Amino acid sequence: MNPGRALALPAALVALAEIAARAHGPSDSIAPPSEVASAMLGALADGSLAGATLDTLVSAFGGLAIGAGLGLALGVTLGSLRPLDRLMEPTIELLRPIPSVAVIPIALVALGFGYRLELAIVAFACVWPILVLTRAAVRGVEPRLIEVARALRLTPLQRTVKIVAPAALPRIFVALRLAAGISLVVAVTVEIAVNPQGLGYGVMTAGQALRPDLMLAYVVWIGIVGFALNAGLVLAQRRLFGMAAKVEAAR
Amino acid sequence: MTSSPLIAFRSVDLAFGDHLVLGKLSFEIGRGEIVCVVGPSGCGKTTALRVAAGLIVPTGGEVAFAGAPIKSPRRDVAIVFQDYSKALLPWRTAAGNVSLALEAMGTPRGRRRERIDALLKRVGLFAFADKYPSQMSGGMQQRLQIARCLAQEPAALMMDEPFGALDAMTRQSLQDEMLEIARATKATIFFVTHDLEEAIYLGDRVVGLMPHPGRIGIELSVDLPRPRDQVTTRESPAFLRLRHKLYDFIHASERGGRP
Numbered sequence: 204m205n206p207g208r209a210l211a212l213p214a215a216l217v218a219l220a221e222i223a224a225r226a227h228g229p230s231d232s233i234a235p236p237s238e239v240a241s242a243m244l245g246a247l248a249d250g251s252l253a254g255a256t257l258d259t260l261v262s263a264f265g266g267l268a269i270g271a272g273l274g275l276a277l278g279v280t281l282g283s284l285r286p287l288d289r290l291m292e293p294t295i296e297l298l299r300p301i302p303s304v305a306v307i308p309i310a311l312v313a314l315g316f317g318y319r320l321e322l323a324i325v326a327f328a329c330v331w332p333i334l335v336l337t338r339a340a341v342r343g344v345e346p347r348l349i350e351v352a353r354a355l356r357l358t359p360l361q362r363t364v365k366i367v368a369p370a371a372l373p374r375i376f377v378a379l380r381l382a383a384g385i386s387l388v389v390a391v392t393v394e395i396a397v398n399p400q401g402l403g404y405g406v407m408t409a410g411q412a413l414r415p416d417l418m419l420a421y422v423v424w425i426g427i428v429g430f431a432l433n434a435g436l437v438l439a440q441r442r443l444f445g446m447a448a449k450v451e452a453a454r
Numbered sequence: 455m456t457s458s459p460l461i462a463f464r465s466v467d468l469a470f471g472d473h474l475v476l477g478k479l480s481f482e483i484g485r486g487e488i489v490c491v492v493g494p495s496g497c498g499k500t501t502a503l504r505v506a507a508g509l510i511v512p513t514g515g516e517v518a519f520a521g522a523p524i525k526s527p528r529r530d531v532a533i534v535f536q537d538y539s540k541a542l543l544p545w546r547t548a549a550g551n552v553s554l555a556l557e558a559m560g561t562p563r564g565r566r567r568e569r570i571d572a573l574l575k576r577v578g579l580f581a582f583a584d585k586y587p588s589q590m591s592g593g594m595q596q597r598l599q600i601a602r603c604l605a606q607e608p609a610a611l612m613m614d615e616p617f618g619a620l621d622a623m624t625r626q627s628l629q630d631e632m633l634e635i636a637r638a639t640k641a642t643i644f645f646v647t648h649d650l651e652e653a654i655y656l657g658d659r660v661v662g663l664m665p666h667p668g669r670i671g672i673e674l675s676v677d678l679p680r681p682r683d684q685v686t687t688r689e690s691p692a693f694l695r696l697r698h699k700l701y702d703f704i705h706a707s708e709r710g711g712r713p
Contacts, residue, residue, distance in 0.1 A: 345540050347535060347537060347540040347541050348540070348541070348543065350509060350533075350535070350541075351535075351541055351554075353509065353526075353527050354507065354509070354527045354532070354533045355527075355529065355554065355555055355558035355606070356526075356527060356528070356529055356558060357558055361557070361558070365554065365557065366543070369543070369545050370543075370545075
């Protein structure tokens with residue numbers, strides 16, 4: 204299909220928003236897309252948008268790195284050792300359903316405002332999906348391959364490096380993509396809720412300053428950042444696992 | 455056959471819970487011998503192979519390899535699985551899959567390439583060294599698995615219905631290639647199949663198992679001359695007599711095997 208055709212709907216919606224907003228007149232909550240665009244250009248020009256983006260991404264990626272590291276280590280361990288997994292299950296299943304937002308007050312008291320607060324909450328949010336999906340990926344490794352590892356008398360390290368990791372990696376990367384999306388959502392949420400930095404705080408202050416154009420510019424920008432993040436990860440996934448993905452599809 | 459057997463089942467019992475899969479199973483495989491094991495489904499032939507390969511520990515008795523009991527897999531006993539597509543690493547090329555066995559053996563990096571080339575040549579896959587298993591036919595994938603097993607320089611090959619999933623033509627070529635490999639390497643072969651003609655064609659001896667629990671029902675010596683030939687061997691009166699005996703046994707054990 205012509206990709207231009209798929210863009211017709213969003214283009215029409217933007218045009219409609221422009222007309223509707225102009226017909227409505229000045230407002231504290233909405234602004235015409237043209238003004239949103241010029242506010243975004245202004246924020247880009249004065250560096251405030253770039254600074255806020257950097258703050259948010261540092262927290263999102265930092266938290267993702269911590270959460271993914273923990274989740275991977277736990278997922279591989281629990282996926283390979285069934286008895287330990289059963290032992291840990293109640294603990295994990297009690298902690299996992301706690302919404303990351305509910306941890307904000309605790310983290311705020313313990314860590315105060317700033318990067319550490321945001322990193323901790325993002326890491327908390329990311330560790331669970333990575334743990335659960337990594338554990339499933341490790342368990343899902345073809346049992347015959349594990350037998351081949353036994354038949355060849357591979358050491359546990361060799362088995363993990365040569366068989367389990369490459370077999371589970373494509374699915375682990377899907378978990379990483381999912382967690383990357385979560386990390387951005389949670390980072391912005393923490394900024395909107397309490398932390399005075401980053402893109403979420405930008406949305407809040409613009410709203411409180413009765414600048415709907417700037418507020419919407421931040422929201423659109425967050426969308427662009429999220430889109431770019433996912434596109435980058437999809438590209439990396441194709442590059443890294445093109446062959447494995449083809450094999451998965453052929454099965 | 456030399457005096458001491460390479461593999462000896464000594465009244466092997468195997469129970470899964472209350473279910474006795476193998477009961478007092480005893481037989482021997484001599485050095486360099488090809489023993490084919492047949493039997494109706496559920497007779498425990500694959501289980502017997504897995505016990506001999508060290509993948510399962512029997513609940514009673516033992517399988518001895520060169521006199522010592524087998525408790526876990528050994529590198530000089532290679533296993534050829536039936537489901538070749540699952541037993542190969544899909545993310546490694548043909549060369550990479552053979553390399554896995556060499557890595558396990560601790561073959562120095564510098565000497566691997568030469569070994570890989572020789573092994574791939576032996577199974578006729580040299581031109582496909584850089585292809586992935588998914589780019590190969592079933593017969594080629596099974597040849598690749600055999601090459602990986604040969605990389606272990608095995609004294610014995612455990613083959614679990616290795617050609618069962620292949621079409622008739624490919625199966626026959628692989629049978630002849632396997633016999634050639636057995637001749638050249640003098641490897642001892644434990645070959646499980648449900649194809650009675652295949653068992654006679656390949657084997658020095660055919661062991662028929664009876665189910666519930668798995669035990670020896672019949673043992674036939676195959677005194678057909680080697681090298682064997684897909685046409686003349688299969689047409690010879692001796693072949694047909696053995697085939698007749700084996701069919702009678704299988705039918706009888708399928709009828710009477712269940713209590």
